[in-house]
Amino acid sequence: MANKTLGIEPKLYEYLQSISVREPSILKELRQETANYPMAEMQIAPEQGQLMALLVQLMGAKKTLELGVFRGYSSLAVALALPDEGIVVACDISEEYTAIARHYWDKAGVSHKIDLRIAPALETLDKLMAEGQGNTFDFAFIDADKSNYDDYYERVLKLVRPGGLIAIDNVLWGGKIADENIQDNRTQKIRALNQKIYRDSRVNISLIPIADGLTLLLKQ
Structure with a gap:
């Protein structure tokens, strides 16, 4: 977990942010509040949020999916980039964390774009499939518990x-x-999925060394 890009010395990282990150004030406010929280490293880096927002805009996405909301930074970044009729189906199990997310979604005026589902993500995903929503999402972000990464x-x-x-x-x-x-369980799960994706002909891939590593997959 990392809320900044790994492997860049501080002075260069500061420069990178100063000339490339155009962080909306509402996102900056949320990030700064979360910085004082014990689990702050669970929040994505601002340069990653900006990249995801750019990708969503680039592909003209309207229907997106997020697994792992935490305090709402990534869902807010995506929601701000979506058109007014866009939607983020956001999956999490914590009422405590997502209460902060809801506050910032409301403050940013994007609550109507976010459909929060409080339940184990696998249950929500299975329900979406049962509702006939297969092959309908433009973009999905997986950032939930690592032990279930392959199932997600x-x-x-x-x-x-x-x-x-x-x-x-x-x-x-x-x-x-x-x-x-x-060889702990979470590390092994991520390692195995990385290898699986590398061999998976169903997707085109690119691993971006931003924040804690972000793999992008284009579904064939």
Whole structure:
């Protein structure tokens, strides 16, 4: 987990942000508030939020999916980039975290674009499939519990339309992913999914070394 891009020395990172990150004031306010929270590293970096917003705009997305809301930074970044009729189906299990998210969505005037589902994400994804929403999402962001990453990937792949984009967060996992001596469950799950995606002909891929590593997948 990282709320800034890994592997860049502080002075260069400060420069990168100063000449490239156009962070809306509402996102900056949320990020600064979260910085004082014990789990602040769970929030995505501002340069990652900006990249996701740009991708959503570039593809003209209207229907998006998010697994793992936390305090709402990524969903807010995407919602701000969507047209007024756009929607983010946002999945999380925490009423506590998402209460902060709701506050900022309201403050930003984008609450009407966000459909928050409080339930285990796998249940929500299965329900979306049962409702006939397969192949209808333009964009999906996976940033929930790592032990279920493979299950999320397979379900999201069914929900995203051909030509749609999937973004998977934390694929570099603080650098632990490259250390074979680290064999805890979450690291092994991410490592296995990275290998699976590399071999998966159903998608075109690019791993972007931004924040904690973001894999982009274009569904065939």
